[in-house]
Amino acid sequence: MSRRRKLRLGLAAYGTGWDLDAWRLPEATNSGLRDPRVILDIARTAERGTLDYVFAGSALGSEPDRLNRVHRWDSFVYAAHAAAVTENLGFVMSVNSSFEHPYGVARQLATLDNFNRGRTALNVVFGIDRDGDPVGNFGKNPVPTEETKYARAREFTEVVNRLLHESWDDDFLLDDRAGATLIRPGSWHEIDHHGEHFDVRGPLNVPPPVQSHIPIVQVGLSEESLRYGADFAQLRFSPYFGVSRGKEEYRRLKERVAANGRDPEKFKIIPGITFYLGGTVREARAKFNEINALQLTQDLPAAFSRGLGVDLSRVRDSERVLDVVDIDTLPDDALRPLLGDLGRDAEDDRELLRRILGTQIGEDATLRELYHHVQRSRHAQQPAVVGDARAIADWLEENLEEEVLDGVQLFPPYHRGPADLFVDLVVPELRRRGIFRTAYEASTLQGLLDTDDTY
Structure with missing residues (x-):
């Protein structure tokens, strides 16, 4: 061995x-x-x-x-x-x-x-x-x-x-x-x-x-x-x-x-x-989301609209991501303008978004929580590992x-x-x-x- x-x-x-x-x-x-x-x-x-x-x-x-x-x-x-x-x-x-x-x-x-x-x-x-x-x-x-x-x-x-x-x-x-x-x-x-x-x-x-x-x-x-x-x-x-x-x-x-x-x-x-x-994972995500809620993210909805090809200007940020975004129809590089090369461990950005929802902020995450996750990753210039x-x-x-x-x-x-x-x-x-x-x-x-x- x-x-x-x-x-x-x-x-x-x-x-x-x-x-x-x-x-x-x-x-x-x-x-x-x-x-x-x-x-x-x-x-x-x-x-x-x-x-x-x-x-x-x-x-x-x-x-x-x-x-x-x-x-x-x-x-x-x-x-x-x-x-x-x-x-x-x-x-x-x-x-x-x-x-x-x-x-x-x-x-x-x-x-x-x-x-x-x-x-x-x-x-x-x-x-x-x-x-x-x-x-x-x-x-x-x-x-x-x-x-x-x-x-x-x-x-x-x-x-x-x-x-x-x-x-x-x-x-x-x-x-x-x-x-x-x-x-x-x-x-x-x-x-x-x-x-x-x-x-x-x-x-x-x-x-x-x-x-x-x-x-x-x-x-x-x-x-x-x-x-x-x-x-x-x-x-x-x-x-x-x-x-x-x-x-x-x-x-x-x-x-x-x-x-x-x-x-x-x-x-x-x-x-x-x-x-x-x-x-527990639930406690970790709750703390992560509590911290995320302290951020100011006014510029991100427009940036996400451009990246995801979905007009989010009329969508409440309390909506679930999966209720608003059809991941299967996204372009391969939808998140690149938002995340660059940070933590790019997926074949394409459809898979990357699924991983973010699955292991970081949860599949029931709202648009607001996704905005906060991306904002945090951009500021810290390193991955946020939650759990x-x-x-x-x-x-x-x-x-x-x-x-x-x-x-x-x-x-x-x-x-x-x-x-x-x-x-x-x-x-x-x-x-x-x-x-x-x-x-x-x-x-x-x-x-x-x-x-x-x-x-």
């Missing part, structure tokens, strides 16, 4: 959770925007569930009018603080190579990896075109163009890795008190880097990290971004494309890594999901076994409650199926994720 693949799980820490509307629930806690105890609790919950890591997204732009970006804790400070109250949990920090300098980032990484004893990973992003004008916050600091940001990201990563892993020999500490020699002579090395974007002499003035290689995370869909991932990364935070297309994307990414002479099994593909969990512990475990197991993913990054819609429910209900079910650990089996994040030493 072959060994079952093991699922990797990370938990995202945001001050109000990830959902754009769930913060309005009576039970939601929104003090996480200014009280670090709220997202510290996320770390404790993740470790209680033996999850691999917590991810704290970062942002450099100023966007006070966008809920998920209004306040972003500095991820290094958060990780250092949370590491002090945990023992095994890993932490993934984000830096933007278009703005940051590799020497400063390497100092932070090496310090944190020593302080938390090897529980550190780095998410390198290089976007410069997001809202919020991050360029405006950095004055005259040189920022690359859209064309040169990839070359800068590659050089940035090379320099960070060399500073971390080539500056010092492991036996640098001689501690010869009689001979008055603390540091072993010749145990440090200048990297003497002179590139297009950076000049860095070295060595790093921080001891080498505990891990033999700090895992690098890649995001992005462009060809240059995917090439960067195959060359440098150990993890990919990927969109979720559905089962059929997801299997193909998974295979292609693994082949890219293998073509570089690396072990594709050591390269982990991890999409994100927002999960809506209840003690009880068994249903969510089924979704995770199917995608793992079909080789769509190696793990999942979990985005709780709000605090607190969803993360605790996942740990208390879903994790035991995953353990029962033999696809998730019962205890931490490695002391470093590199060991937990089973990644390689490539850099």
Whole structure:
């Protein structure tokens, strides 16, 4: 009998959770925007569930009018603080190579990896075109163009890795008190880097990290971004494309890594999901629909009329979808203008709509509930997985076994409650199926994720 693949799980820490509307629930806690105890609790919950890591997204732009970006804790400070109250949990920090300098980032990484004893990973992003004008916050600091940001990201990563892993020999500490020699002579090395974007002499003035290689995370869909991932990364935070297309994307990414002479099994593909969990499927759907009812969706009826070819302007949104729409007569791509490629795991959009009604919002769903589901999917840019512990475990197991993913990054819609429910209900079910650990089996994040030493 072959060994079952093991699922990797990370938990995202945001001050109000990830959902754009769930913060309005009576039970939601929104003090996480200014009280670090709220997202510290996320770390404790993740470790209680033996999850691999917590991810704290970062942002450099100023966007006070966008809920998920209004306040972003500095991820290094958060990780250092949370590491002090945990023992095994890993932490993934984000830096933007278009703005940051590799020497400063390497100092932070090496310090944190020593302080938390090897529980550190780095998410390198290089976007410069997001809202919020991050360029405006950095004055005259040189920022690359859209064309040169990839070359800068590659050089940035090379320099960070060399500073971390080539500056010092492991036996640098001689501690010869009689001979008055603390540091072993010749145990440090200048990297003497002179590139297009950076000049860095070295060595790093921080001891080498505990891990033999700090895992690098890649995001992005462009060809240059995917090439960067195959060359440098150990993890990919990927969109979720559905089962059929997801299997193909998974295979292609693994082949890219293998073509570089690396072990594709050591390269982990991890999409994100927002999960809506209840003690029963009925409870989960009720909570999901309660959150959906908080949305404003004035533009969607007209968009659905165009996509579905049905004039909905004179139809009450309380009508059942199946009473208004004849799914069999819809075009193959009826939902593409509304959903794009998000979760496109069906042969055509007739099947996709049936799946949405069957597994997400229920076959008795109203037009209003369908509008809300689509609006939520568009905002979150990831699938909403709704159900009880068994249903969510089924979704995770199917995608793992079909080789769509190696793990999942979990985005709780709000605090607190969803993360605790996942740990208390879903994790035991995953353990029962033999696809998730019962205890931490490695002391470093590199060991937990089973990644390689490539850099």
